Structure formats: structure tokens, C-alpha cells
Amino acid sequence: MSGADDAVLELRAVHRTHGSGPAAVHALRGVSLVVRPGELVAVMGPSGSGKSTLLALAGGLDRPTDGEVRVEGQPLGALDRRGLAQLRRRRIGYIFQQLNLLGSLSAVENVALPLELDGTGGRRARAAALAALAEVGLPALGDRFPDQLSGGQQQRVAIARALVGERRLVLADEPTGALDSQTGEAVLHLLRRRVDAGAAGVLVTHEARHAGWADRVVFLRDGVLVDTTAPLGSVEQLLSGSDR
């Protein structure tokens, strides 16, 4: 397939099989997908269609059985564990339904953590974390601990952590989980804004209302991309190299 020079994320004919022999489960079967800067792609599909597997592969949390995943042109398969961890900390932000905030750290410390792990000095990391908290509308709550924040505020802290620094790829897995519709919408608004500012985003969701925020919606069924709402030109590109 043709390369995508400016792609932030590129999946090339990616397969992921769990197990082997007759018990093998083919989670993804030849999926190709390109996500460019300023583009938010929603992935929809029934349970077990491969949505979360796709996201895990895109974020380097899992490796494909066949095919290639590239982030900003870098094939993830060529990186060792350390290189992969570094790329994940620097370039990729994750927003999960489970927030994974550390209860013993304040909001600002939670947000600063990926930067500090990456060697950024404490003061610089804190300043960046405060800026990220301001971006999600929590400029004054940095010193609170997770259990002193509402569910919506905790989710915003988790988003700030995903957006802090120079993250170019934001991956969100059902990010509005247990939030009420207004708070959930605010979360998507933030994601949209970051993407409009030049990041690339992938949003896994089973809610059509949330997928409505995306520029493009792709549908997975049984591990295969079956459809997309993209204009026709891009459909060719999107599906080229896939099993279809």
C-alpha cells in the first residue's frame, strides 16, 4: 500500500491472533488505517469486534501477529522495550474508562508523572502539568487528591495526563464511561479541541453520539474494517491492504 508520509498513526494490514490451532481467536484480520494530524477517527463495532485490540496495537501496548504499526513514521516493531516505553511516554496519550489515577498523588502530580518519568525536571513538569490542568478547565484544583474530586473532575485529570507535553497521538477507549451526558460531552469537547490543535486521535466507542465528534467513523466487524463514513477517496486508502 502507499505510505502515508504525514500520518501520525498507520496500521498496515495488521493481524492479531490470540492463541493458536483450532482455539485461535482472530481479533484483527488485515486492518489498515491511517490517521493524520488534525483528524479524529472513531472506531465502532459490536463487542468482540476487535476495537480495543486495535487501540492496544496503536498504542504499542500489544504487538501484531502480522503487519506493521507505525507512529509518526516509526515502526513500533523495530523498537525494543525501552524505546517503546519512551515513545509511549512522549508521544502517545491514553484515556481509558478506568482512570488509573494514583490516589497518593495530587492531581498535578498525577499529570506531571509521565514527564518526570521521562526525565523532565520537577519544576518544568509541574508547570506543564498545571497548563494541562488549565486546558481541561481545572486550573485551581491541582493540589487536590483524586478522592477529593468528582468523577467528572477525575476524568479531566486523566485527560490532562494524557495530553500533557507534546503528545501527538491521543487514544481514547470509551472515555466517557460512567459520566453523565453533559460531563461526557465536555470530555469529547476537550479531545476534539486537542485534535483541532494538530494531534491525531482515535476514539473507541460503542455510542454513536460520541462517534459523531469524529471526522471519520470506521466500523469493525469480526476483526475486519467493514465500512467508514469517510469521503470516497479516503475509503480506497483506508481499506487498501485490508482483507476486504
Added chain:
Amino acid sequence: MSIRHGLLALLERGQMYGYQLRAAFEESTGSTWPLNIGQVYTTLSRLERDGLVRPLPESEAGQRPYEITDAGRADLALWFATPVSRTDRPRDELAIKLALALTTPGVDVRSVVQAQRSATMRALQELTRLKYGSNRPEDLPWRLVLDSMVFQAEAEVRWLDHCETSLVRHQPAPPGPPAPRPGDADASDAARWADEEARR
């Protein structure tokens, strides 16, 4: 909803003439329901006939404003107090189409479902974009109209998902005349007869 009650609601804000009513109507429905001026005047004359509005003297510019009457206010209050009945809405063409697709030989129902889902999803993206662009406080009525369309589209996609899941489990019956359903007169009669036969 009727244009009639829409115009009454607008006149409750104050007197207006035809073009003002049309502009205000379109503004409050975010231009999702375009009206032509002919519809406005036809509706006004019916409202006048029914005593719900009354015409005022023409302005110097030749425009004739209308105002709501007490009877009009009562009618409007009743409208707001009465829930919209689901049976007043048009029949759902999509549901009928899918039901027919399922029983028509040679139709790939999953493709029908998927094509519809993509189209509805595209509409949802469009609606969301419009919403994203309407952030001013005065946009609230328009945003709520958009939200209503968003939720309806979402419900349609959920229903399509449900259809798809049901299709996976579906074992098609051999084509032929429809089988009697439990509760159909002849089926229950047959069961009763069989029952009596057994008792004898």
C-alpha cells in the same frame, strides 16, 4: 407539531407581522424547518378565523402585525401541557424497510443495515459539527433542537446495532405464507379444539 402553535408561541412574545414571524420561527428551529411566507399567511388567517390571533392596523410601511388573543393563549397553554403522542408521528419507513428486507428473497439485510448505519452516522457527525460551532448562550434553543436530532440518530444507530446482533442469531424460515402467531384467532381455536379432543 403544528406551525399553528409555533406561531402562537412566537406571538406570545409580542406582536409581529408575517416576515418577522417567519424569521423568528426559523431562528428558533435553527432553520431545520424552513417556512415559506405563504404558509405563514395561510396559518395566520386560519388562526384569525378561529379567534386565536387578531390583526392590528397596518403600519406606514404597509405591514400588518398580529397579536395573540386570550383564546390563543389558552390554546397555546393547552398545547404546552399536552405531551406529543407517538401515534401522531409518521410511520417509520426504515423499520418497515428492514422488516421487508428480511422477508424478501435475495436482499442482503446486513448490507441494508450497514448502509443505513453509515448514513445515519454521517448525519450524526454533521449535527455534532453544527453543535460544536454553536457555543453562545443565545444558541441554547438551537442546540437543544440539534440535541434532539442527535439523540434520535443515536437511537437509530443503536436499533441498527440491535438488528445486526439479532440477524447473527437469526435462522431464516423457509419462504411461504406467514405462520400463525400465538393469539391469532385460528391458532388458539385449533389449540382449544385439540385440547377438547384430548379430554374426550
